[in-house]
Amino acid sequence: MTTNTRRVLVIGGGTAGSAATVLLRRAGLDVDLIEARPDWNATAGSGITLQGNALRVLRKLGVWDQVQACGYAFDEVGLTTPDGAVLHVQADIRTGGPDLPGTVGMQRPKLQQILIEAVRASGARIRLGVTAQSLDQDADEVSVTFSDGESARYDLVIAADGLHSATRAMIGIDTAPEPTGMAIWRTPAPRPASVTRTDLAYGGPCFIAGYCPTSESTIYAYLVEALRDRSTLDPASYAEHMRELAAGYGGAWPEIAASITDPAQVNYTRFDRMLLDGPWHRGRVVLIGDAAHTCPPTLAQGAALSLEDALVLAELLSGDQPWDEELLSGFAERRVARVRPVVEASVQLGQWQLDGVRDADAPGLIYRTLAPLAARP
Structure with a gap:
């Protein structure tokens, strides 16, 4: 060089x-x-x-093969009711072009x-x-x-x-x-066999309950709620608190919730703009x-x-x-x-x-x- x-x-x-x-x-x-x-x-x-336009840049960097091998590719997103019933499945827009997946979770x-x-x-x-x-x-x-x-x-x-x-x-x-008024609970979790794409449930105890497969064996799950003062909530109780919120959702959520046991794996952050x-x-x-x-x-x-x-x-x-x-x-x-x-x-x-x-x-x-x-x- x-x-x-x-x-x-x-x-x-x-x-x-x-x-x-x-x-x-x-x-x-x-x-x-x-x-x-x-x-x-x-x-x-x-x-x-990572949506397609992210994958396009990662390919330019020369790391697409590694990303593809480590991640989980899919081409649609599901919308569900809080109890897990699928309302609609929408094809992802392939923003990276037709030769890249719509989305890769990692x-x-x-x-x-x-x-x-x-x-x-x-x-x-x-x-x-x-x-x-x-x-x-x-x-x-x-x-x-x-x-x-x-x-x-x-x-x-x-x-x-x-x-x-x-x-x-x-x-x-x-x-x-600046805060937007929302916050999110996130955690990694084992992948239920039924989870092959992102599914989003609107309503229930939270504004959004969602998950994304990140490999053949893992996902990350998230719950979006109104921003509130969590300074008095003991981080040692984060897993318990996220399980309580997740209990309001069906479908794959009971299996996901059962795996949320380590508070150190649970992250709480506000939405900013x-x-x-x-x-x-x-x-x-x-x-x-x-x-x-x-x-x-x-x-x-x-x-x-x-x-x-x-x-x-x-x-x-x-x-x-x-x-x-x-x-x-x-x-x-x-x-x-x-x-x-x-x-x-x-x-x-x-x-x-x-x-x-x-x-x-x-x-x-x-x-x-x-x-x-x-x-x-």
Whole structure:
């Protein structure tokens, strides 16, 4: 690989940061990646739903074969009553094209490990347990001081440090995620033989009860409820509490609920929304992924949009255009046009439930939002 003289720092080794690192190294750029967590988030999370437009980028990264081998592919989603009766089965929109599945469910740690291995194989310099403490810019470079006392200069810094991005604040962008009024309980679980796709039940004790197969032997299950103060709920009771909520559902849920016994496996988080309307950069520091936008998982597009950010930015940086204001402003404008409808629709789907709207055209909104994602980002 011929190394480009330009040097890039990627802050954050999650989905967006890892993808950007691999793609920029493939283009011959000199890339450093820092990740705050010493374990590189290798074991965090229960499951993830990857729609076709996410799979398209993962194929571009060269990891599709591993994803396909570790995950569970399916092409439809079921809508059920709380007692488990199937009301409707809808074919997934193949947003990645006809040669990729509509959806692949995966254990999130499996995806992270695949991306870690791809980053390591790319030849990027990796430093774990390290953060950026200061960013000092001039017209041509960014001087970065790190938490371990080291410093270096870069032609560009890509901040992929997540929803609560420290970099976003460091460069003077005060936009922050806002709660939507919903929260979600998640847990991994063994896969009942009857579970071969995502099924969603609306109503019952929660707004949504759903699950997604993540391998031949596993699923992740989730229950969406109104956001409330859970600070007084002992984490040791999380499994018991999720079982109590799951008891209101039939179909595969009794078998799933019986397996929810480890409170350490149960995660409770709120739904947030955020979209940077203006430029996603200041000088030579640019935000991507959850640092620039986030939405509730009602359309399962969070990881896909982050992967697309990495792909589009890497393509722009690998071209002949100067790394200037025009390039970075154009990147954000291009991405906002694609991201905004997803963020707004994801929030609207939840708001209809919060407001008790019973005649909302949810299927129509979902189709209108997801169908355009089949086009290249």
